[in-house]
Amino acid sequence: xxxxxAVLFVAVVFSACGGGSKSGSADSAATTTAPADSSAATTAxxxxxxxxxxxxxxxxxxxxxxxIDTKIIGPKYADVAAKYPATDAxxxxxxxxxxxxxKGQWGDIAMAPHPALSLSDAKEMVKYILSFKK
Ligand code: HEC
Numbered sequence: 001x002x003x004x005x006a007v008l009f010v011a012v013v014f015s016a017c018g019g020g021s022k023s024g025s026a027d028s029a030a031t032t033t034a035p036a037d038s039s040a041a042t043t044a045x046x047x048x049x050x051x052x053x054x055x056x057x058x059x060x061x062x063x064x065x066x067x068i069d070t071k072i073i074g075p076k077y078a079d080v081a082a083k084y085p086a087t088d089a090x091x092x093x094x095x096x097x098x099x100x101x102x103k104g105q106w107g108d109i110a111m112a113p114h115p116a117l118s119l120s121d122a123k124e125m126v127k128y129i130l131s132f133k134k
Pocket of ligand 1 (some may be wrong): 013015060061062063064066073074075080082094097098102104105106107108109110112125126127129133
């Protein structure tokens with residue numbers, strides 16, 4: 001216990017002496033540019049390409065029509081995740097929809113088919129999409 005106080009005391013003395021010369025680097029590192037989109041500005045997430053599904057999504061054309069927290073041509077992935085629990089049956093249905101394309105669940109705009117994808121790759125992408133709960 002005494003040691004902790006001693007360390008704290010030293011830290012306080014040091015920072016007091018440091019006075020006006022606060023390091024500028026820590027402050028500037030904290031500022032990142034927020035996206036201009038007002039509806040999603042606070043929570044906009046980006047695709048994690050270290051995940052199998054994320055990498056596939058980034059490699060394919062998905063992001064031309066989908067974003068995680070913003071609706072563009074297709075529904076935002078957060079809405080898809082909110083609508084479907086990540087059950088095997090849902091993952092199967094959605095993966096097949098990605099392969100075949102189609103409309104009707106979110107409106108009259110159709111998703112393009114992706115016949116070149118394998119079902120297992122489509123499932124990886126869907127699993128990743130369904131992880132974007134609010
Ligand atoms: C041409 C634009 C477009 C592209 C490219 C696209 N999508 Fe879609 N996506 C849509 C639209 C539009 C819908 C809504 C379809 C509907 O209403 O049923 C949709 C719906 C979805 C859904 C939900 C399906 C449902 O039945 O609820 C998933 C999952 C999805 N897309 C994943 C993907 C993935 C993964 C890719 C990339 C391989 C992709 N999309 C590429 C436009 C697109």
